[in-house]
Amino acid sequence: MARLGPMELVLILGIALVVFGPKKLPEIGKAMGQTIKQFKDHANKVSEEPLEDKTSVLKEEESLDA
Structure with missing residues (x-):
């Protein structure tokens, strides 16, 4: 897939300006x-979230081993 160049971006912004208007x-x-x-x-x-769950499980295991 080709990247968007400056001309393509200008064209897209121009079309958006015509479709939606400058206020929108x-x-x-x-x-x-x-x-x-x-x-x-x-x-x-x-x-x-999974990282927090793993660290809390590891801390619980360490406290049980001690």
Whole structure:
């Protein structure tokens, strides 16, 4: 798959400007940014949970061995 160059990005932004209008674009950009941030936060939370579970199990095993 080819990467997007500067001309392609300009074309996409131009089409978005025509379709949504200049007043809606900042709102759409803000909503997309919040969505991406929430997705990353939840992805990090999910990836950290198994690590926390493993460390708590290891600590319990060490306390039982002592």
